[in-house]
Amino acid sequence: QSQELSQVQIDYQAALQTLLEDGTRMVCTGRMHTDRLCRFQSLCYSTEAEEFIYFHSNASVMLPNLGSRRFQPALLDLSSVEDHNTQYFNFVELPAAALKFMPKPVFVPDVALIANRFNPDNLMHVFHDDLLPIYYTMQQFSDLGAEARLFFMEGWSEGAHFDLYKLLSNKQPLLREQLKTLGRLLCFTKSYVGLSKITTWYQYGFVQPQGPKANILVSGNEIRQFTKFLMQKLNVSLEESSGEEYIVVFSRTINRLILNEAELILALAQEFQMKTITVSLEEHSFSDIVRLISNASMLVSMHGAQLVTSLFLPRGAAVVELFPYAINPEHYTPYKTLATLPGMDLQYVAWQNTAREDTVTYPDRPWDQGGIAHLDKAEQERIMRSTEVPRHLCCRNPEWLFRAYQDTKVDIPALLQVIRQAVKSKPGPRKQKWAGGLYPGKVRDAKCQASVQGTSEAKLSVSWQIPWNLKYLKVREVKYEVWIQEQGENTYMPYILSHQNHTFSENIKPFTIYLVWIRCIFNKNLLGPFADVLLCST
Ligand code: UDP
Numbered sequence: 001q002s003q004e005l006s007q008v009q010i011d012y013q014a015a016l017q018t019l020l021e022d023g024t025r026m027v028c029t030g031r032m033h034t035d036r037l038c039r040f041q042s043l044c045y046s047t048e049a050e051e052f053i054y055f056h057s058n059a060s061v062m063l064p065n066l067g068s069r070r071f072q073p074a075l076l077d078l079s080s081v082e083d084h085n086t087q088y089f090n091f092v093e094l095p096a097a098a099l100k101f102m103p104k105p106v107f108v109p110d111v112a113l114i115a116n117r118f119n120p121d122n123l124m125h126v127f128h129d130d131l132l133p134i135y136y137t138m139q140q141f142s143d144l145g146a147e148a149r150l151f152f153m154e155g156w157s158e159g160a161h162f163d164l165y166k167l168l169s170n171k172q173p174l175l176r177e178q179l180k181t182l183g184r185l186l187c188f189t190k191s192y193v194g195l196s197k198i199t200t201w202y203q204y205g206f207v208q209p210q211g212p213k214a215n216i217l218v219s220g221n222e223i224r225q226f227t228k229f230l231m232q233k234l235n236v237s238l239e240e241s242s243g244e245e246y247i248v249v250f251s252r253t254i255n256r257l258i259l260n261e262a263e264l265i266l267a268l269a270q271e272f273q274m275k276t277i278t279v280s281l282e283e284h285s286f287s288d289i290v291r292l293i294s295n296a297s298m299l300v301s302m303h304g305a306q307l308v309t310s311l312f313l314p315r316g317a318a319v320v321e322l323f324p325y326a327i328n329p330e331h332y333t334p335y336k337t338l339a340t341l342p343g344m345d346l347q348y349v350a351w352q353n354t355a356r357e358d359t360v361t362y363p364d365r366p367w368d369q370g371g372i373a374h375l376d377k378a379e380q381e382r383i384m385r386s387t388e389v390p391r392h393l394c395c396r397n398p399e400w401l402f403r404a405y406q407d408t409k410v411d412i413p414a415l416l417q418v419i420r421q422a423v424k425s426k427p428g429p430r431k432q433k434w435a436g437g438l439y440p441g442k443v444r445d446a447k448c449q450a451s452v453q454g455t456s457e458a459k460l461s462v463s464w465q466i467p468w469n470l471k472y473l474k475v476r477e478v479k480y481e482v483w484i485q486e487q488g489e490n491t492y493m494p495y496i497l498s499h500q501n502h503t504f505s506e507n508i509k510p511f512t513i514y515l516v517w518i519r520c521i522f523n524k525n526l527l528g529p530f531a532d533v534l535l536c537s538t
Helices: 012-022 067-071 096-101 123-140 162-166 220-233 261-272 286-293 305-312 334-339 377-385 398-404 412-422 468-472
Strands: 025-029 037-046 051-056 061-063 091-095 106-115 149-152 185-193 246-250 275-279 298-302 318-323 347-352 444-453 457-465 478-486 493-497 501-504 513-522 534-537
Touching: 012 037, 012 096, 012 185, 051 096, 091 096, 106 123, 123 162, 123 220, 123 305, 220 305, 246 261, 246 286, 246 305, 261 275, 261 298, 261 412, 275 286, 286 305, 298 305, 305 318, 305 334, 318 334, 318 412, 334 347, 347 412, 377 398, 444 513, 444 534, 457 478, 457 513, 457 534, 493 501
Parallel strands: 025 061, 051 091, 106 149, 106 185, 246 275, 246 298, 298 318, 318 347
Antiparallel strands: 025 037, 037 051, 037 185, 444 457, 457 501, 478 493, 478 513, 513 534
8 A cells, every 4th residue: 555645646836826726615415514525626734733724716616605604513523423522624714825825735636535533442433433434435426436545634543443444445544643744734636524424323322322323324235235345355255154154252351251251152052053263352363353253153242342243244143242230231232233224134132141149340440441439439339239320421421331341250041041032043144135125116007986876975996006116026915005085184094905906985975085195015014105196086
């Protein structure tokens, strides 16, 4: 990977002239700072002021032009974590003429993606906040290709997983600190600022207790496209499991330990008649971990960031997440949410230690490793007595940290019982079965015909044609839902029908106008769109 910027030869004088004449041009997508991504020509950055600079000229463009709303609270989020006040992006404005009095600009010829990593030392954050969003931001803009360069502005050093970030493009990513070595005034010829949040599935609890995002927009299909890309870059082949089925126990070696891990491994091997191996971030390379997990039938681990590697599991595999004493699995679901995304096709099981005698606490550790010695005595005692951590906000709740960093002796018979109950079919790699998720189109040529019998009875015959896409599909079950609403009423009568026509006579009044809504449903839960409403007069 090339470290130096000036790979592409640029005509310095011409570039400077363009900057002076055209200034900065910015066009963004998104209506709010939380969903905005901006493309710039000639966005500059002062490494001394540590500020981005927008140069005004007669030809500059700023869309949206928000005026001072640009500071309420910011133009956009630089990281994929929504509306976090340490992750905002903005620029300061100058007239292009000010360039005469400034350091000579150094031009960045590569197309740049400028963003913040959120927590590059934590593997869950690395994948969820950074790698997936960067990958799909690059997919969104076609000039962010393999030759694009990533600029990380959050100010961290490389961090524990920098090699993973390097896989996203052919150019070495640059960190904020490194920009100083390039010059005092950098000008990005073409850049994109911000990250797409479209793939994120979890919110970490900054404004409300942590949990799945309200509106998840990613399915297992896109996650698996990303993992396929990463595996190619890691030289891990996606060959179908050649041999034996096996279980992976992902162990932590520093804290939140499984105290009877050896016993657990033996028990799993015996119960499922599968070889059982352990991996850890301390003892295995990341590619070895991916190689092992991508063919495993089951992944067993304590709650923790290492469980994000379940995104490499094959379809059909099981994720078994172990929770320490007093930690309610329902309150901490980043890995459950991942495993149960539509199309991930993973089985998920949570087990919690409910036996106080099987937990080992560390009240005397530093606060960030769960120690509580710094709290007053009454609070320490309350925490010690508590049987469940109440819901809380991120990130420094001492009771949560205290419980999260306990070690656990796993009650093996109880765990096996939970796995047996939850893992329905035999866990294990499964061939693609990605037929799930094709929706019907609208029904076509809907018609109605009314007939009146006497002054109090009427019938309504409604017919329609199958959705256009059905003739190309093999669908297990096709049903139609019909709603009949009397004009002006708020309520309607719903019907589920198997055929393409039906005569309604119940509750149909003569000399009345009805609105008829029809949609097709595949396999019970794939609801199609309603066709244009039919107006039927009896
Ligand atoms: N970690 C690890 N082994 C350990 C403890 C932590 O590999 O014994 C890793 C963990 O997977 C994560 C990072 O170190 O990537 C930070 O761990 P922490 O406990 O702070 O976060 P959590 O796992 O609870 O998200």
